[in-house]
Amino acid sequence: MSKIILIASLLVSSLFAEIHWMxxxxxxxxxxxxNKIVMVMLSREDCPTCEYMDDIVFEDDNVVNEFNKDFLGVHLDIHNDFIPEGLTYIGTPTFHFLNKSERRLDRIDGGANARDFRDKLKEVKANN
Structure with a gap:
């Protein structure tokens, strides 16, 4: 009986898994x-690729589960939010991966499909 409850609770929690932006x-x-990696997403309004990342990639269970294990998310609008020094961008979205000392570990310019983004998360984690 306790195994059934555990499995049910895991299934329900995975249905509501999401990235919690901070x-x-x-x-x-x-x-x-x-001891987690901070991912800072720089975006802007009216950015179709940013919307794709928010609506499709960051809703993918595999991406969310991989992200929540080792990463913390920050979502900043380049026109409305303060952008910390050193977090540059050419276009949006731009993703900066930082360690706990705010040293940049990696960067992604542009979007990616869910599988490629999940693989990039694994790569960033493996290299740091």
Whole structure:
């Protein structure tokens, strides 16, 4: 009986898995405590690729599960939010991966499909 309850709770929790976006300073502080990598997504309104990442890629269970294991997310609008020094961009979306000391580990310019983005998350984690 307890196995059934455990399996059911895991299934239900995976149905509601999502990336929890945080403020930059909160993410850095939490990364220091939990030894996680901070991913900063730089985006803007009216960016079709940004919308694709938000609506498709970041809703994919495999991406969300991989992300939530080792990463913390920060979502910043280049026109409306303060962009920390060193987080440059040519276009949007741009993804910066930072360690707990705010040192940049990697960068992605542009979007990706769910499988490729999940693979990139694994690569960033493996290399750091």
């Amino acid at each position: 403020k930059y300073d909160d993410a850095i502080e939490k990364a220091k405590k939990e």
